[in-house]
Amino acid sequence: MSVKPHTTRAAETQPGGEAIVDALAQCAFVVTGALTRVGAEHDLSLTQLRVLGILRDRTLKMSELADFLGLERSTMSGLVERAERRGLLQRARNPVDSRAIDVSMTAAGLVLAEGVRKDLEHALAPVTSRLNADERRTVARLLQRMLGR
Amino acid sequence: MSVKPHTTRAAETQPGGEAIVDALAQCAFVVTGALTRVGAEHDLSLTQLRVLGILRDRTLKMSELADFLGLERSTMSGLVERAERRGLLQRARNPVDSRAIDVSMTAAGLVLAEGVRKDLEHALAPVTSRLNADERRTVARLLQRMLGR
DNA sequence: ACTCGATAGTTGGTATTACGAACCATCTCA
């Protein structure tokens, strides 16, 4: 969390560790603000957007989804139920563990997600344009590696 | 939004523009997930956390706060009201424009925010440790510049 | 094969979050 630590203690656990946490948090706030606005235009809450964003390139079980989002399983039920009723997601019983339920995107969901992605690109343009192309590539590469591929 | 664009169109508006948007979005999702979990330990919702994070180093009017968060003004009222009742924020009539209300952190709010920051640092350690110190500094520096200052 | 504890997901009840519309107060400026 936080932005600029006016109360920074001199020594820190990791070298360069405190600055990146602040940068990541502030970055998350800005991107999340943009996502909230863009999502609203598509009648999607921030949380629905997070679900779509995470499921975009994978299929997850309900509980894995909850872990990813940092939410309770019970919260997922209603969340997925509404998205399913809207035709964005689909549920399927897991063939290996029949207690589990696999959640994945529908074609309609993918189309919507792509639309949001494009809008987000515009919404973030004023921010991303503060870096030149080289710097943008560097940030993208490092972030991707940090996030694991 | 999105993660890995399997449907990437070859030509894009900005060179290196599509990759950074995906990286930023995925990054926001991961950080937000961590924030949600960490916030829960302090009885703070993600939105409350966003408020604290934004106000940490500045004072904003209600409407500016709403713009920042991508939320309606009416939503802010309840949000700030609860945080104020909890002693984390304080409201003061703006001296220049007496319609407006300035919202700022209390000492207790700053303490809580610092606690969250520290917890977040731990929560993100598995992620940030995938980069070495140099790379972490580079990311921090570029992100900070991108976000203005 | 059978029981027991753990795990996966849902349901029900309650508080928070979020929107839009209606409203009051203040500001701007013609």
Add this chain to the structure above:
DNA sequence: TGAGATGGTTCGTAATACCAACTATCGAGT
């Protein structure tokens, strides 16, 4: 001195989120 714009709040409603309780299935161990 209006008239319209802006800043916030309130109200009613839906979505989001938690916890506790419940059902169903899995996995060990015996």
